[in-house]
Amino acid sequence: MTLEPNGVLLAEEAGEGIMLLTMNRPAQRNAIDPALLDAMNAAFDAFVQDDRWRVGVLTGAPPAFCAGLDLKTFSAPDAPRQSVTALIQRVPRLGKPMIAAVGGAAYTGGLELALGCDFILASENARFADTHAKIGALSGSGMGSRLPHAVGARFARQMILSCQPVDAATALRVGLANELLPAEQLLPRAIEIAGAIAAHDPGLIRMSKSVIDRGTEGTLADALAIETEALQKRKAMGAMAWSSATPG
The missing domain is CATH 3.90.226.10 (2-enoyl-CoA Hydratase; Chain A, domain 1)
Incomplete structure (x- = not known):
């Protein structure tokens, strides 16, 4: 292409x-x-x-x-x-x-x-x-x-x-x-x-990327607030899909 x-x-x-x-x-x-x-x-x-x-x-x-x-x-x-x-x-x-x-x-x-x-x-x-x-x-x-x-x-x-x-x-x-x-x-x-x-959920990848991008543009306190905000949004979307694979 x-x-x-x-x-x-x-x-x-x-x-x-x-x-x-x-x-x-x-x-x-x-x-x-x-x-x-x-x-x-x-x-x-x-x-x-x-x-x-x-x-x-x-x-x-x-x-x-x-x-x-x-x-x-x-x-x-x-x-x-x-x-x-x-x-x-x-x-x-x-x-x-x-x-x-x-x-x-x-x-x-x-x-x-x-x-x-x-x-x-x-x-x-x-x-x-x-x-x-x-x-x-x-x-x-x-x-x-x-x-x-x-x-x-x-x-x-x-x-x-x-x-x-x-x-x-x-x-x-x-x-x-x-x-x-x-x-x-x-x-x-x-x-x-x-x-x-x-291979991962594209919506979750976008959200994770946004947390890092926004968080690194401000202070540590800003970053923690952004991460908490994103976690609340994710929880509001429903239960998280956990992998059945054993952590390495």
């Missing part, structure tokens, strides 16, 4: 309920241009609106994940860069889990795209960097808030102020990536986790 005729974005079913999205501009390191922008918005529309899809996996065709904005296209002063900002900011608000499978470079807007996903899996050749300062720009897509949230303020300062890339092992150590995998295992592992998520 391909959603974009010219192939800048490949969309396919990678398992029951799993939409695999592959940014496919390898010669441009999967930098976002208008065609890819439109294709991603269309894919996100389908992902959100069709109950068939429960979990998404976002990746890039080798050798990169995403180099961010295509500066050849968006360098003009009147270029609609805000449309890319809107795309990036849309990812954490999709309402369904989205996993970033990062192989190669995730730079600047590409890093912001990965940060918008629920979590990041990285291959051994993954690299992460914020180069806004190098190009004389200031992020408006969440780098200054989501990166410190992921790795802590001190390491975020190092990445944002120096513009130096960090390797996959460092990303794992500082909490930017959840797992570090050989390149050939990256997508299989992402799809395996997606499958485990897709």
Whole structure:
């Protein structure tokens, strides 16, 4: 199933309920241009609106994940860069889990795209960097808030102020990536986790995701109140379905 005729974005079913999205501009390191922008918005529309899809996996065709904005296209002063900002900011608000499978470079807007996903899996050749300062720009897509949230303020300062890339092992150590995998295992592992998520009640998954998302945006007291609120809503829906499996 391909959603974009010219192939800048490949969309396919990678398992029951799993939409695999592959940014496919390898010669441009999967930098976002208008065609890819439109294709991603269309894919996100389908992902959100069709109950068939429960979990998404976002990746890039080798050798990169995403180099961010295509500066050849968006360098003009009147270029609609805000449309890319809107795309990036849309990812954490999709309402369904989205996993970033990062192989190669995730730079600047590409890093912001990965940060918008629920979590990041990285291959051994993954690299992460914020180069806004190098190009004389200031992020408006969440780098200054989501990166410190992921790795802590001190390491975020190092990445944002120096513009130096960090390797996959460092990303794992500082909490930017959840797992570090050989390149050939990256997508299989992402799809395996997606499958485990897709096997659960989608309403409960959305509620659990919302608790985490809302809770981590505030204080601990806010988070506890949000969790209590969600639990009361869940109880009001009826008895919880407990698995018969013995806990491991």
